[in-house]
Amino acid sequence: MQNLNRADVARMNSIYGYLPQLSASATYSEIDQEVVQSDNAVFNEGTANYPVTSLRVDLVQPIFNLSQIFNIQLQTTAQTVAEVEYIAAVQRVSFDIFVAYVDAAQARAKARSLTARAALLRSQIAAENTRVELGLDTAAVRNNYAVELASLSSEEAIEQARLADALAELSQLTGTTVTNIDTVTLPSGIRRAERSTSIAAGIAAAEDDNPALLATAISVVEAELSRRQAIAADFAPVLDAFASFEDETxxxxxxxxxxxxxDTTVGLRLTIPIFNADGQGYRTAVETVDLRSSALEYFAIRRQLRSQITSTYERMSNLSDAIAQSQSAVSLASRNVTLERNRVASGESTELAVLNRQLSLNSAQDALEFQQLEYLKAWGRYQFLTGASLQARGL
Structure with missing residues (x-):
């Protein structure tokens, strides 16, 4: 925002460069004169000591200054760049908040899943303890469950740390203290969103709407105007009208x-640069190099954007396939839990088998939720890269 304010001030200052330049000055002097030697008899009158008061007003009106004309266009373009960069910054922060929020949701969901799995393992360990006491099994199976439980506790601690980091990042990005988030799910309207677009459509949308790319493209125009201004400053004549009034006592x-x-003076002043007029060499060569750099940066960012859109689109497609497989796995695992419970009710199975089925269901649900949130992040990244606003999507 401050860059935008500065660009607006710079544009106004460039306009002032073509407006009348008015200045006034007042001078008071004490003059002590002594004629040492002169062939003029009048000058040999002797010495004098007297004050002098001078009031002066100067007015300069540029009539033709090609460098100033290009500077006005340059600063107007620079203001447009600042406006687009501001929009890009807003979208960047919005996307960063979106990603941090989903990361926090993933960490919390993973931690809760690990907690539920740990509870199932504790039940299995308790059941194995009973079997060991009855001599129906050895301690090896129970110990394996204990090892797995310890590993789950370690993973849960890591996910809690990830959650804390994501909440801290949200606090930093939003400027508020964030201690908790709402539950995040994949909206039904976003699922399989890649089917309604294509890589080519995404690239075309990015070239039209991505503010970061647009700012770079306009910067190329800005660099060209800067080069033209330098050519005018180095070689173009400047015509000024001037007037001055001086009252001396x-x-x-x-x-x-x-x-x-x-004394009143009115006139025209024509300044023609011939060679190294300002003692600084020629700006044109430097601005030509800057123009090439701006063009190279634009093409580099456009190539990078195309690559990112392609990879993000493909990631969305792969995640959609993975989600479909995970949904099938959850459905089958849930059906197995129901079947195993029916077998327990009929005396054909034990609660330990049900716990094993529930562990499989927990793992399948965990994978499904993770993939859905990963798809949500990929979808958000695709919107960001193509220049779509996440706020306009209600997120």
């Missing part, structure tokens, strides 16, 4: 009497 002189004079 002398209280004395070498000739014994004081005087008051008023």
């Amino acid at each position: 002398r209280e004395g002189s070498r000739f014994g009497g004081g005087s008051q004079t008023r």
Whole structure:
């Protein structure tokens, strides 16, 4: 925002460069004169000491200054760049908040899944303890469950740390203290969103709407205007009209009497740069290099954007396939839990088998939720890359 404000001020200052330049000055001097030697008999009158008061007003009006004309266009373009960069910054922060929020949701969901799995393992360990006491099994199976439980506790601690980091990042990005988030799910309207677009459509949308790319493209125009301004400053003539008024009062002189004079001067001044006019060499060569750099940066960012859109689109497609497989796995695992419970009710199975089925269901649900949130992040990244606003999507 401050860059935008600065660009607006710079544009106004460039306009002032073509407006009249008016200045006034007042000077008070004490003059002590002594004629040491002169062939002029009048000048040999002797010495004098007197004050002088001078009032002066100067007015300069540029008539033709090609460099200033290009500077006005340059600063107007720079203001447009600042506006687009502001929009890009807003979208960047919005996307960063979106990603941090989903990361926090993933960490919390993973931690809860691990907690539920740990509870199932504790139930399995308790059941194995009973089997060991009855001599129906050895301690090896129970110990394996204990090892897995310890590993789950370690993973849960890591996910809690990830959650804390994501909440801290959200606090930093939003400027508020964030201690908790709402539950995040994949909206039904976003599922299989890649089917409604294509890589080519995404690239075309990015070239039209991605503010970061647009800002770089306009920067190329800005660099070209800067080069033209440099050419004008180095080689173009400048025509100014000027006027001055000076009122000078002398209280004395070498000739014994004081005087008051008023001088009015009006004229035209034509300045023609011939060689190294300002003693700084030629800006044109430097600005030409900057123009090439701006063009190279634009093409580099456009190539990078195309690559990112392609990879993000493919990631969305792969995640959609993975989600479909995970949904099938959850459905089958849930059906197995129901079947195993029915077998327990009929005396054909045990609660330990049900716990094993529930562990499989927990793992399948965990994978499905993770993939859905990963798809949500990929979808958000695709919107960001193509220049779509996440706020406009209600997120």
